[in-house]
Amino acid sequence: MTLAEVVAAALAEDLGPLGDITAALLPSAATAEAFVVPRTAGVLAGGPAAREAFLQVDRSLEVTWSAWDGDAVAAGMPVARVAGRLASVLTAERTALNFLSHLSGIATLTRRYVDLTAGTGARIRDTRKTTPGLRALEKAAVRSGGGVNHRGNLSDGILVKDNHLAGATIAETVAESRRLWPGRMVQVECDTVDQLHQALAAGADLVLLDNMTPAQVAACVDLVAHRLLVEVSGGVTLDTVAAYAAAGADLISVGALTHSAPVLDIGLDLA
Numbered sequence: 001m002t003l004a005e006v007v008a009a010a011l012a013e014d015l016g017p018l019g020d021i022t023a024a025l026l027p028s029a030a031t032a033e034a035f036v037v038p039r040t041a042g043v044l045a046g047g048p049a050a051r052e053a054f055l056q057v058d059r060s061l062e063v064t065w066s067a068w069d070g071d072a073v074a075a076g077m078p079v080a081r082v083a084g085r086l087a088s089v090l091t092a093e094r095t096a097l098n099f100l101s102h103l104s105g106i107a108t109l110t111r112r113y114v115d116l117t118a119g120t121g122a123r124i125r126d127t128r129k130t131t132p133g134l135r136a137l138e139k140a141a142v143r144s145g146g147g148v149n150h151r152g153n154l155s156d157g158i159l160v161k162d163n164h165l166a167g168a169t170i171a172e173t174v175a176e177s178r179r180l181w182p183g184r185m186v187q188v189e190c191d192t193v194d195q196l197h198q199a200l201a202a203g204a205d206l207v208l209l210d211n212m213t214p215a216q217v218a219a220c221v222d223l224v225a226h227r228l229l230v231e232v233s234g235g236v237t238l239d240t241v242a243a244y245a246a247a248g249a250d251l252i253s254v255g256a257l258t259h260s261a262p263v264l265d266i267g268l269d270l271a
Contacts, residue, residue: 006133007052010095023087032086032270034093035078036100039265043111044079045069045141046103050096051080058088070107070144082268093268102134103141104264110145110257113241122245122252123148125231129255138258150253159208161189170195174202187231196220200227208253210234214243221248 001009036050044067051063061084067073082089113124124147130138139149151157158181160173168176170188177186187206188199199207200223207224209217211234221230231251232244244252 001133001136003048003052003137004056006137007049007056007095007099009133010098011053011056011092014095015091020087020091023091026087026090028085028087030086031084032089033081033083034089034268034270036080036082036097037078037267037269038073038075038104039267041075042073042104042108042264043145044071044073044100044104045107045144046099046101046137047080049099049103049137053096053099054082054089054092057092058085060084061088061092069140070146072111073104078269079266089268097266097268099137101263101266102261103137103144104266105261106138106141106258107145108264109261110142110147112238113252113254113257114146116238116242117245117252120242120245122249124241124257125150125251125253126257127233127253127255128153129259131258142257145257147257148251157185157187159187159189160204162191162210170198170204171202174199174204178203190220193220193223196223200224204228206231206251208233209249214240214247217244217249218247 047065047069054061054063061082063080063082065080067079073079110124117124126139126142126147127150139152142149158177164173174186177184185205187208188204189208189210190196190199191210196207206229208231209220217232224230229250231253232249233253236244236252236254241252
């Protein structure tokens with residue numbers, strides 16, 4: 001879906017069949033100036049979605065930003081100004097803040113992982129564990145936090161996981177990938193060193209070391225010897241990510257970036 005479609009769906013959910021019946025009580029001529037203000041420090045994301053929410057409710061609203069997606073923001077410092085009809089501002093408020101708070105939470109958590117791996121060469125990567133309908137926005141928030149994106153959908157790349165191997169060998173799946181999708185990167189999930197040997201022999205482009213300890217990852221990195229990229233996944237936390245980066249992983253995928261990031265508390269204050 002496009003950004004406009006995602007925002008329209010969110011507004012339709014919030015407005016219901018009759019619209020904002022509380023805001024309808026206000027005088028139509030009443031105007032307001034309001035400021036979007038983080039209550040806690042973090043990294044901003046979701047600005048375009050928030051702006052779209054305000055403007056879909058009322059195209060005459062003025063929405064101006066003093067901070068942009070990817071910027072570090074301080075508690076109590078306004079990041080945007082909204083001015084216009086009071087009823088419109090209040091109708092759009094919650095939908096706009098929901099986008100901002102959720103997506104800024106993802107960017108903020110991503111930045112924490114990125115900061116913990118600084119100087120190692122490892123990149124923090126997201127997964128497909130996203131909120132249905134919000135994947136593009138959530139992946140953009142990961143980028144705002146300094147991370148990089150994994151596949152956007154199942155058509156973007158080939159990732160042979162353990163369940164795929166219930167019906168074929170690593171060698172067979174890699175060979176079939178080359179036949180059907182020449183030029184596509186082929187990634188193989190490896191739970192064991194034996195599977196890693198098979199992936200190397202089959203000519204995979206990237207291996208995904210799943211649920212291994214940092215010591216096991218380091219041993220696998222030595223075995224790979226820069227012949228292909230090494231990604232780590234499975235239970236990586238803020239407490240362990242630095243150890244996985246130090247083990248030599250090129251990529252570290254963290255599902256929690258999108259499925260468990262706490263929201264960044266952001267409010268709307270009337271002047």
